[in-house]
Amino acid sequence: MQLLYFGWVRAKIGISQEEIELPAGVSDVRTLIDWLQERGNTHSEALEDLSVIRVAVNQEMAEMDTPIAANDEVALFPPMTGG
Amino acid sequence: MIKVQSEDFDIGGEISRMTKDNTAIGGLACFVGLVRDLAGEAKINSMTLEHYPGMTERQLETLEAEARQRWPLQDVLIIHRYGKLMPGDRIVLVVTASSHREASLQSCEFLIDWLKTKAPFWKLEDTQSGAKWVAARTEDNKAADRWEKS
Numbered sequence: 662m663q664l665l666y667f668g669w670v671r672a673k674i675g676i677s678q679e680e681i682e683l684p685a686g687v688s689d690v691r692t693l694i695d696w697l698q699e700r701g702n703t704h705s706e707a708l709e710d711l712s713v714i715r716v717a718v719n720q721e722m723a724e725m726d727t728p729i730a731a732n733d734e735v736a737l738f739p740p741m742t743g744g
Numbered sequence: 745m746i747k748v749q750s751e752d753f754d755i756g757g758e759i760s761r762m763t764k765d766n767t768a769i770g771g772l773a774c775f776v777g778l779v780r781d782l783a784g785e786a787k788i789n790s791m792t793l794e795h796y797p798g799m800t801e802r803q804l805e806t807l808e809a810e811a812r813q814r815w816p817l818q819d820v821l822i823i824h825r826y827g828k829l830m831p832g833d834r835i836v837l838v839v840t841a842s843s844h845r846e847a848s849l850q851s852c853e854f855l856i857d858w859l860k861t862k863a864p865f866w867k868l869e870d871t872q873s874g875a876k877w878v879a880a881r882t883e884d885n886k887a888a889d890r891w892e893k894s
Contacts, residue, residue: 739877
């Protein structure tokens, strides 16, 4: 699975992308975020306040209950500021 | 048409290209977003726009399709820049063309409102008091929400 980070989420985590094996027990966005929060300091700090985290799965906006599979591209980022 | 690019755009040239071969166009509306020189009290030295290549194009295409579905439009152009920009630089161009003015004016406003909250861009301002990520504004969310269909 490809994980991508943008904006201050990328800055806080310290990397823009990483490749991971789908962890056991991860089946949707919520369980992926739970798993990431447990991984370490920068991830847990960046994902501390979920009210300011947006998620896209395979480049489509996703919700907490959106399913995630092994070959998905999942992006985590702050609310968008286009225009 | 959607263009995501780092280079600047020529507003007059883009409009001329759009209208040259389409005489069904009776009017067009144009919005140009620029980099301001102030963030609150702090002077801005530059602004860097980060985006999500691939998803950006998909989202903008979805927005164009939505506008075309809601209004009878002859043409739509959205150009959005990324990279490091200076105060006064152009960031975004939205042009909507229709036979009558109402469709172009309304759809142009709709597109820029939805671009603000639905296009995957993030802005980092380099100011006198340091670098700062631009936060999403409540007003922008409200402006976008009024176009949601109930």
